[in-house]
Amino acid sequence: VQLQASGGGLVQAGDSLRLSCEASGGTFSSYAMAWFRQAPGEERQFVAAIRSRGGHTYYVDSVKGRFTISRDNAKSTSYLQMNSLKPEDTAVYYCAAQPGQILSEVRGRYAYWGQGTLVTVSS
Secondary structure, eight states: OEEEEEOOEEEETTOOEEEEEEEESSOGGGEEEEEEEEOTTSOOEEEEEEOTTSSOEEEOGGGTTTEEEEEETTTTEEEEEEOSOOGGGOEEEEEEEEESSOOOOOGGGOOEEOOOEEEEEEO
16 A cells, blocks of 8 residues: 655644545555654654544544544545644654554554655744
8 A cells, every 4th residue: 555645834823734645556445544743853643543434533632623534435535634733733744554443543553654744833
């Protein structure tokens, strides 16, 4: 499975962005999808995940109520809608995929990774 993340950019605090992750080369509907982020000098951290057929989602506490993960299996694409952005959301955002239904915040559980897209939030 190849993953292509896009949608990052430079925004001001309070603005919104929608990231996309387009998959190819596999059966997208059989993969749980997730987003991680990595700020400069920090470890890559879990942000959100969604089951292979949608429905169940899981978020890190710091983004609950502001970010929404979704997917369109017909388009083989996962999305991360980010509202009320804060400067501390600044990071490179990566999408990831793993076969099956289990939602996980553990980076090592994900077999496939996109290249990352940079989100910069100015104050």
